[in-house]
Amino acid sequence: MTTRLLIVGFGNVGRGLARLLISRSQWLKTAEQLDCRVISITDLRYGTIVQPEGISLEPVLQHIEQGTPFSTQPQPTENLIRQLDYDVLIELTPTRLETGEPAHSYIRMALERGRHVITTNKGPVAHHLLELERLAREKGVHFRYEGTVLAGTPLINLIRNHLAGATIHKIEGIVNGTCNYILTRMAAGMDYTAALKDAQEKGYAEADPTADVEAWDAVAKVMILAQVAFGQKLPLHSISRQGISGLTVADIQQALREGHHWRLIATLQQQDGILEASVAPQKIPQDHPFASVTGATNAIAIYTDCLSRITITGPGAGPVETGFAVLNDLIHIHRKITRTPNGNHNPR
Amino acid sequence: MTTRLLIVGFGNVGRGLARLLISRSQWLKTAEQLDCRVISITDLRYGTIVQPEGISLEPVLQHIEQGTPFSTQPQPTENLIRQLDYDVLIELTPTRLETGEPAHSYIRMALERGRHVITTNKGPVAHHLLELERLAREKGVHFRYEGTVLAGTPLINLIRNHLAGATIHKIEGIVNGTCNYILTRMAAGMDYTAALKDAQEKGYAEADPTADVEAWDAVAKVMILAQVAFGQKLPLHSISRQGISGLTVADIQQALREGHHWRLIATLQQQDGILEASVAPQKIPQDHPFASVTGATNAIAIYTDCLSRITITGPGAGPVETGFAVLNDLIHIHRKITRTPNGNHNPR
Numbered sequence: 001m002t003t004r005l006l007i008v009g010f011g012n013v014g015r016g017l018a019r020l021l022i023s024r025s026q027w028l029k030t031a032e033q034l035d036c037r038v039i040s041i042t043d044l045r046y047g048t049i050v051q052p053e054g055i056s057l058e059p060v061l062q063h064i065e066q067g068t069p070f071s072t073q074p075q076p077t078e079n080l081i082r083q084l085d086y087d088v089l090i091e092l093t094p095t096r097l098e099t100g101e102p103a104h105s106y107i108r109m110a111l112e113r114g115r116h117v118i119t120t121n122k123g124p125v126a127h128h129l130l131e132l133e134r135l136a137r138e139k140g141v142h143f144r145y146e147g148t149v150l151a152g153t154p155l156i157n158l159i160r161n162h163l164a165g166a167t168i169h170k171i172e173g174i175v176n177g178t179c180n181y182i183l184t185r186m187a188a189g190m191d192y193t194a195a196l197k198d199a200q201e202k203g204y205a206e207a208d209p210t211a212d213v214e215a216w217d218a219v220a221k222v223m224i225l226a227q228v229a230f231g232q233k234l235p236l237h238s239i240s241r242q243g244i245s246g247l248t249v250a251d252i253q254q255a256l257r258e259g260h261h262w263r264l265i266a267t268l269q270q271q272d273g274i275l276e277a278s279v280a281p282q283k284i285p286q287d288h289p290f291a292s293v294t295g296a297t298n299a300i301a302i303y304t305d306c307l308s309r310i311t312i313t314g315p316g317a318g319p320v321e322t323g324f325a326v327l328n329d330l331i332h333i334h335r336k337i338t339r340t341p342n343g344n345h346n347p348r
Numbered sequence: 349m350t351t352r353l354l355i356v357g358f359g360n361v362g363r364g365l366a367r368l369l370i371s372r373s374q375w376l377k378t379a380e381q382l383d384c385r386v387i388s389i390t391d392l393r394y395g396t397i398v399q400p401e402g403i404s405l406e407p408v409l410q411h412i413e414q415g416t417p418f419s420t421q422p423q424p425t426e427n428l429i430r431q432l433d434y435d436v437l438i439e440l441t442p443t444r445l446e447t448g449e450p451a452h453s454y455i456r457m458a459l460e461r462g463r464h465v466i467t468t469n470k471g472p473v474a475h476h477l478l479e480l481e482r483l484a485r486e487k488g489v490h491f492r493y494e495g496t497v498l499a500g501t502p503l504i505n506l507i508r509n510h511l512a513g514a515t516i517h518k519i520e521g522i523v524n525g526t527c528n529y530i531l532t533r534m535a536a537g538m539d540y541t542a543a544l545k546d547a548q549e550k551g552y553a554e555a556d557p558t559a560d561v562e563a564w565d566a567v568a569k570v571m572i573l574a575q576v577a578f579g580q581k582l583p584l585h586s587i588s589r590q591g592i593s594g595l596t597v598a599d600i601q602q603a604l605r606e607g608h609h610w611r612l613i614a615t616l617q618q619q620d621g622i623l624e625a626s627v628a629p630q631k632i633p634q635d636h637p638f639a640s641v642t643g644a645t646n647a648i649a650i651y652t653d654c655l656s657r658i659t660i661t662g663p664g665a666g667p668v669e670t671g672f673a674v675l676n677d678l679i680h681i682h683r684k685i686t687r688t689p690n691g692n693h694n695p696r
Contacts, residue, residue, distance in 0.1 A: 020654070024513060032512075146510075154510030154657050161509070162494075162502030164380075165675040167370060289661055292640050306368070306672035307663055310501050313637055314658030324654035327513045 002035045003334060004052075006086040008077055008106060009093035013120050013147070015064065015089070016323025018057045024327065034334045035239045039086055041070075047076040049344035052085065077102070081109045088333065090326060091119040097211060097220045098236075100124035104132075111135045111143065118329040120147030121321050126223035130233055142333045147325030148220045149175060150298045153314030154328070158227050159302065166304035168229045170269045175221040177296035177316040178204045178212035179244050179264040186252045187261070192245065193220075204296055204317075214243035218266045218279040226268055229302075232275050240278040247281055259286045263293070289313070350383045351682060352400075354434040356425055356454060357441035358391035361468050361495070363412065364671025365438070366405045367660045372675065382682045388432055389418075396423040398432065425450070429457045436681065438674060439467040444659045445568045446584075448472035452480075455535035459483045459491065466677040468495030468670050474571035479580055490681045494684035495673030497523060497569045498646045501662030502676070507577050507650065516577045518617045523569040525644035525664040526552045526560035527592045527612040531629075534600045535609070540593065552644055552665075566614045566627040574616055577650075580623050595629055610639070616658060637661070647661035 007014055018227035021028075021036055028034040035056070037054035046063075048071035049055055063070065081089060093103050100123030106123055110117050111132065118127065124132070125145045136143035146156045174180050181204050185195035196213070199205035213219045219239050227235045244264050252262050260283040268277050284290045289311040293299040298316030303309050315321040350506055355362055369376075370585030376382040385402035394411075395418035397403055411418065429437060437458035455472055458465050459480065467473065470478070473493045484491035494504045507516070522528050529552050533543035538573050544561070547553035559565045567587050574582045592612050600610050608631040616625050632638045637659040641647045646664030651657050663669040 020513070028513075103499030127548075151388065152514075152655050154506055157510045158502055158506060161680070162505045162676060164679045165368070165376075166500075166672055287640055287642055289637070289640050292635055292637050294635055306668055307500050312658065312660050315655055320654055324514055328510060331512045332509070333504075 001033060001334070001339060002037050003088060003330070004037050004039045004086045005088050005090055006084055007038060007041045007090045007092065008081070009091065010041050010046060010064070011092065011094070013317040013322045013326070014041070014043070014090075014092045015061060016319030016321075017326045018061055018091075018323075020320065020323050020327045022057050032237040032331055033338065034331065036330070040080055040084055042074060042077055042080055044074055046070050047072050048080065050080070050084065051076075056226075064284060077088075077106060078109065079108055082113070083272065086115060087117060088116040088330065091117060091124075092326075093119055093121060095121050095123045095220075097107070097123050097126070097216050100127040104128050107132055107143070108135065111139055111141060114139045114141055116142045116144075116333050118144045118326050118333070120145070120325060122148045122217070122220045122224065124175075126220040126236075129224060129227040142336060144329035144333065145224075146329050147322045148224055148298065150314060150316050151314075151318060151321040152324035152328065153312060153316070153321075155300050155312055156228055157332075158312060163302065163304060163307075165305040168270075168302055168304050170267070171225055171229055171300060172265055172267045173221075173300035174263050174293050174298050175266045175300070175316065176212055176215070176218045176264055178209070179215070179218070180293065180298070181296045182213070183244060183247070183252065183262055183264065186247070186249050187256060189249065191249050191252070192247065213245050215241050215279040215300060216263065219265060222266045222268060222279060223279050224274060225266075226277060228330055230268065230270060230275050234275065234277055238277070240280065241252055242280040244281055255283050260284060261286075261291050263290050265290075349380060349679070349682070349686060350385050351436060352385050352387045352434040353436050353438055354428060354432055355386060355389045355438045355440065356429070358389050358394060358412070358443070358461055358646060359440065360667040361670045361674070362389070362391070362438075362440045363409060364667030364669075365440075365674045366409055366671075368671050369506050369667065369676045370405050376679075380679055380682060381686065382679065384678070387423050387434055388428055390422060390425055390428055391415075392422055393599055394418050395420050396428070398428070400404040400433065425454060426457065430455055430461070434463060435467060436464040436678065437463060439469055439472075440674075441469060443469050443471045443568075445474070445564050448475040452476050452544065455491070456483065459487055459489060462487045462489055464490045464492075464681050466492045466674050466681070468673060470491070470565070470568040470572065474584075477572060477575040478579070490684060492677035492681065493572075494677050495670045497572055498648065498660075498662060499666060500672035500676065501555065501660060501664070504576055505680075510656075510673065511650065511652060514573040514654040516618075516650055518615070518651040518653050519573055519577055519648060520613055520615045520650045521569075521573075521648035522611050522638055522641050522646050523614045523648070524560055524563070524566045524612055525646055526557070527549040527563070527566070528641065528646070529644045530561070530602065531592060531595070531610055531612065534595070534597050537601070538599065539597050540595065561593050563589050563612065566612060570616060570625050570627060572613045573614075574623060574625060578618060578623050581626055582623065584605065586625070587676060588628070590628040592629055598623055603631050608632060609634075609639050611638050613638070656663075
């Protein structure tokens with residue numbers, strides 16, 4: 001079955017996805033009976049391509065590696081979403097944490113038209129997940145967003161599907177790789193400014209690191225998890241927030257001598273029906289699963305009545321890591337539509 | 349929709365499941381539209397109950413807590429599986445690692461009749477997973493076995509569904525809680541004999557601990573994972589096996605001084621198309637995710653081309669922990685049959 005994709009936003013994640021679609025093309029066809037055809041790509045920086053018969057992705061990637069824009073001017077994204085003939089909108093525009101716009105509007109437009117949507121964009125999911133899921137249900141389509149938290153590490157699916165039947169009462173996590181990288185460098189003796197500079201040079205931190213180090217990014221992920229795990233929408237400013245910029249090397253090394261590790265911890269906890277959420281640096285003991293989570297790795301611990309604590313650890317960012325989340329969401333939508341039995345083995 | 353269950357084997361896991369079915373009954377009906385009716389329970393020790401209109405589980409559990417058998421004699425399990433009118437066989441008989449019988453035959457009988465099957469029994473899955481899945485596909489029914497490895501910690505589902513599209517090249521894990529508990533006690537200074545005795549007193553180790561400490565149990569789990577992750581059946585004796593009974597407190601404490609932790613590690617690795625499998629004690633460095641896995645906890649690390657390493661840590665045994673695996677499998681079969689959209693929130 002041919003699945004036609006419209007890709008909106010073609011930064012690192014879009015390109016990571018494109019590389020996976022190229023390398024897995026044959027496997028997807030034979031193992032999953034999934035024939036993906038990208039019918040349009042649009043990006044503010046590179047322009048717009050529309051080819052209903054399918055875009056050849058290799059030349060597009062080469063174009064971008066050479067820094068040259070696509071041949072055509074960007075067209076208004078709304079028009080593409082409203083007018084083109086596609087099955088799945090892949091929404092990968094830059095995140096705006098404050099409002100989730102314009103991505104939220106793009107996603108709504110596609111769902112309203114009865115198209116499936118996959119996004120890795122935290123903003124619209126943090127602010128509007130429950131509403132977007134309701135709309136998708138009404139329209140009989142799928143809305144998936146595995147890549148919004150912990151990249152392709154399958155946290156969202158794990159909570160959604162494989163904890164059904166257990167009651168979650170607490171979630172805590174290391175959800176920002178940039179902060180964890182900086183704290184790891186500081187534990188090795190580097191001061192905050194040098195560790196931040198190192199993170200920027202390695203591509204983990206932006207030129208303006210505020211969203212990461214002041215924990216806005218972690219707060220957006222908490223807002224997503226509150227909806228996924230507890231079915232509750234928390235307003236941005238109801239979440240207590242403290243970043244890592246106040247920590248010193250002395251704090252961190254003193255804790256180490258006492259067998260503790262400073263980590264930026266996001267917490268969601270339900271007690272007596274009230275859901276409390278916070279992000280703040282915390283000292284973690286040596287035998288906690290987060291003690292060995294270093295560098296840009298992320299981790300989430302989920303506390304339930306049936307399974308005490310389960311922890312999942314994995315990459316929290318990266319073009320292929322996040323592109324994979326989109327690919328896996330795509331495979332799942334396809335399995336659901338075609339009722340393919342689950343359980344295909346490795347692509348080879 | 350009413351789902352009629354036949355429960356074969358009613359030990360700790362069966363009773364854990366029964367308690368969950370009681371406490372979640374209302375939630376299952378409202379959130380999942382799943383009305384479970386246990387129409388028969390059979391157990392070699394307690395006898396057989398058949399009540400097509402549904403067994404009241406509370407009195408059955410009370411009966412067993414008082415150590416009294418059910419009112420009727422055990423009936424031949426084959427007859428129940430072949431003759432009763434049920435939707436899902438819940439196969440929870442004691443594991444026989446060498447052959448997987450008679451559980452394997454029970455599962456086949458139910459699948460042949462076009463009934464869904466859920467098991468937590470390692471033997472039949474280790475020896476016959478690929479064949480049983482093929483049979484289930486032919487008959488258009490579901491065969492699920494989440495509880496066979498890491499109890500309800502959703503490892504099988506994670507590999508099956510949420511890594512689809514990535515190529516797994518290596519899996520390593522702490523898959524036997526008894527051994528990990530003993531090694532943890534030895535790290536605290538207890539000798540092997542005392543640590544084993546402690547594990548037996550706590551209910552982690554059997555009176556005859558051979559299956560655990562000589563790593564037969566871990567080997568069975570390796571056989572399961574070889575099929576789940578690599579689609580390959582490995583004969584029992586092709587897997588290199590070394591237990592923990594040769595380790596001394598001196599070994600373990602010397603390693604600790606060097607910043608290393610002894611763990612019993614199961615490994616599956618595919619190189620140049622060849623899958624190699626082993627179970628053996630290994631020294632793990634401090635920054636490895638397994639370093640913080642202590643006591644009866646289990647953990648699996650999965651190495652893929654898209655996500656580098658992801659690790660899942662959680663309980664590896666326990667009546668409620670394993671009963672939950674069955675409940676979650678049941679919910680999934682129901683969702684697949686009724687095409688319920690995924691993503692219900694917490695039972696409350």
